[in-house]
Amino acid sequence: MKFLKRFQKSNQKQQSEVDQTLPDLIKQFEGSKDFKQSNIIVGQPMTLYYFSSLVDDAALQRDVLPYIQKKEFQNLEEIKNTIPIEASEITNDIRTIQNKILTGYCMLQLKHNETVLLIKVKKEKSRKVSIPEVEFTVVGPKEAFVESLDTNLNLIRKRLPIPELRVDELTVGKLTKTKVAILSIEGITNEENLNTLKQRIEDIEIDSIIDSSYIVQLISDNHHSPFPQLVDTERPDRVVAVLSEGKVAFLVDGAPHGIIGPTTLVEFFSAFEDYFLNWIVASIFRLIRLFAVMFSILVTPIYVAVLTYHYEMIPKDLLGVLVTSRREIPLPPILEAIFLELAIELLREAGARLPTKVGQTIGIVGGIVIGTASVEAGLTSNVLLIIVALAALASFTTPVYKMGNTIRLIRFPFLFMAHFWGLLGVSISFCFVMAHLLRLTSLGRPFLEPIFPPRVNDLKDAFVRLPWSFQSKRPIETQAQDTIRFNQKKAKQKKEIDE
């Protein structure tokens, strides 16, 4: 109820904005120091209004002022035709005027008319396209998204020069008015996926969108899940690749990331480099990565479980090593493990907050000094130190950053359960994670696909990546309209010996 009332209130507020008149608007703007107005008296008295912080001064001097001062104009239409700027319009709609002025247009008013001319002299301040940092690959293109939507769209369009590439634009956020561009390919992308995404973005109720991850969190199928349900990538080539698989993507103005959906669990463990390498190498790397994930989640809990309860399982040759490494340590295995895990998390967190160079130093110094010292002080055993360090290393092999965080996080419940119930606790925790993953969906499509529902067709690009000749069909996951990517027969044609 409360929410409804608030909603009505904000509606009323918007209503009142519409009732504003142009002088009111100008008055409101005049409150800001960077709002400029200059009177031009050549023929008819004209006033030019603009935000100096949004408008490109040079362009204004070059493309606007010389032309309007040249001669006398009778009406706005004439000015519009004279000025060599295409993006200009004549309107009396107060909402449009407000929006345009706030996005880098200057307003030209004849006398005190309600109808004005808006001319685009926007200041383009944006980073240059640079190389991807998080998803860096040795081979393959080295362009990454930047914060400007136009640049990002350009990066994609130039890779997909087809009329079927559709860009839908939505605006989200009451204060930030962030532009969101939804990308899809007509005839390939499933309309249902597109509509789901559009609907969810339209339904967002929020005042400000600072980054694309805001939207990701808001439109995820399960807000409470620690697992990311949409992939975010900084590589335009990856976005193009998944678009051609029939997925949907969206870009957010001001965010250097493209968001892809629907996605599956295994997609989070496939680095984009997998597609640039030979399929055998890529498949083995992918398997290693999956093994690393399992290792990273399970190894410390298993250590705790075995040392706390199931000493019988330790092979007899290892017994001496483990007992001697732990003989001086006063803490039970769980505290020992938590101490080390926390130490590693601290190092990681500190490294992430500090500038790169300092961060590296902290990592090395912290790792070596704390590690050695804690073993010498008898706080942890050297065996566990190796295990935890390896587990942490393994968790960093995950190509998608957000998934790596999740993996480090879900290790802790496993750890506690292992302490309480040994291996049984580990397997019960595994059951919970499995249950959670089974329930998860991404844009309404099952998250655990192709493992469940089992889809043999999609396994060709899941745990391993089979050669391109096998990839002739689009994944079932996307439910693409056109399931055939290329003619498999032609791709698989073999040459006769010596012909």
Add this chain to the structure above:
Amino acid sequence: MKELQRQINPKYKVSGSLAFFLICSIQIGVGVLGFQTSIVERVGNDSWIPVLLAGLMIHFLIWMIYKILKFGNGDLITIHYDVFGRWIGGLFSFVWIIYFWTIGVIVLRTYLQVIQVWMFQEINIIVVTLIFSLLLYYLITGGFRVVVGVCFLGTVIPSYLIFSLFYTMDYTNFKRLLPVWNHSTTDILLATQEMTFSFIGFTVLLMYYPYLKKANKTKLWGHGGNFLTLCLYIIIMVFSLAYYTKGHLLRQKWPTLTMWKSIELPFVERFEYIGISSWALIILPNICLAFWAASRGARQLFRFSQRKALIIMLSLNLLANYLIKTQKEIETINKLLSQFAFYLFLIYIPFLFIFSYLRLGRRKQHD
């Protein structure tokens, strides 16, 4: 008050091929750990024959169930309703619901017993049951799709355990299976009766049939699932017979677990601890499907929220697990249930088959 649901929204249906996993995942459960003893007691080295016979009998019953479902075109509750009317049918349905629920309870309790004996003598049954109940609630409220997912993963992920059998090859002597068929036919049939209990869960098919896409075309998958179970039971039985001498096997309560004791890998000894822990994943589909069927049955019969029915059933499960304390009680309930199940299979299903043919099948043919 809700309607008796006859048709399932296609959105919630699952692929027919998953019938394979639905059938075999519920048949492979806690029984695998110790089904050998009672069979070997009767027929010694011929124990694989009753396993085979029981499996074939189940194939026949699955065929019959598919026929019943084809006549009735719905689930067990709607068929009961159509064939016997509201009250008598309702009574039968109620008995089945209790039967499904009991399967869930006894499987969980037997597993907890294994844990109590082999791993943690002092484990608090109530807390473990509570954790399992929470897990089950989370799974079943996810809908049938999630339940099927558990059945699938609960079969596929633990399948690595089958390789452990090959590590016992050091000690196996397959001559122990000879001579073939040196026990009386009566003994073999009696042992077959005992064995049917291991296949018990497949009757849940009566409940989830409407959830399968092109349900009537899934027969082959269903039989395939049962065949896999059959093969698995035979393999385990053959290995146990070859691994133990008869007298030694009869001393074991859980021969499969004791077999694991002799497995030694370079990085781990005493495989049974891994086995028992992984078994949580194997029994999960059992319990999950049983409780799903029971709660779904209650929803259809009493026409109220399945969620509420599930909560009631899980609470009763908690109570039952609390009340069953000794090994003897577990054994008694297992025995009673196996007898009940045997008569259910041998008398009630053919009985329902004939009645549904008379009341529904013939009418359909007339149309």
Add this chain to the structure above:
Amino acid sequence: MIKKWISLLLILLLLTGCLKKNILDDVRLVTAIGYDPINTEELKITTVVPLFRSDQSTSSETHTDIANITTEGNKKMDNMSSKPFVKGKLEVILYNKKLAEKGLLPIIDLLVRDPSIGTRAFLAISDEEVNQLLSGQYSSQDNGMYIADMINQNIELGLTPKMNLHLWLNGFYAEGSDPYAPIINTYNQNVKITGIALFKDDKMVSDLPSDSLFTFKTLVQPKTKRGIFTAELDNKEVVAIYKVNGKRTIKVKNIEQSPTIKVDIKLYGIIKEFSGEVVNDKIMHQIEKSIEDKIKTQASEMISQFQELNIDPVGFGEEIRSKSRSWNQQQWNDKYPDCEITVNVDVTITETGIVN
């Protein structure tokens, strides 16, 4: 709602999470356990616990107590120790010969009932007092591990037949065979396998000396590998052969009435050592012949000894059971001593090493 449940659950878990922990360094791992008789009622129980030193070497510590059943002994030992004793890593179970002659079943029960004890533990008999044997210092390992490794190595090298707790129990419970176990004794500051103890049910009735181990192993295991056998030729030359492969088959005729049993042993070996000069075809033949004869006499003597004692470590009974449709253990026990059992040995020398 869900959060409430989870927090409630966590509290419950924390409150009831006190399972008995066996933290590796807070328990005393028993690696060997030995039993000596004191009088008819009581036993002397010796347990070996390794003490791991920080320089990676290990020494063992023995604890002794007197009790009538093992569990009680364990309890008493726990009372004396700062850490509890656990038997999950038990490697060797040793019995004094006198105890074995009285029957092992009453004391073996604990080991079978306890889920934490592995079935790969070795079971051995000693002529000496077990307490003395286990208290010695033999190597840088603790005694339990040391004896286990020693037995294991003997099995691997093909001298001792495969035997552990599981196999012993299998033999004990079998209808047509009897178990056996290695005998170990101290020998020059070391522990050595000095023979094989033969059991009738759970009672040790006889033993075989160490020089008949090769033949015994070849006889009781259908397939054998490795192991060195020495024989003397007619001209007093000594030859040692290394068994590459050995096969034993048992053929039974006239199963139902009075079975006659034929044991075929086929050996493939290479010459390891020969005191003579050149190995030519003639000598090769002589070597093969002398080895065949020696194994044959040893085996025949052994079998007649078994028949006299009415024990069946070879498993003739099992062989007949697997072929007969009217198997009856009682009848077989009566028939067995009078059975006609012949041994046939066929030795083939495949290689003579890198010189002729």
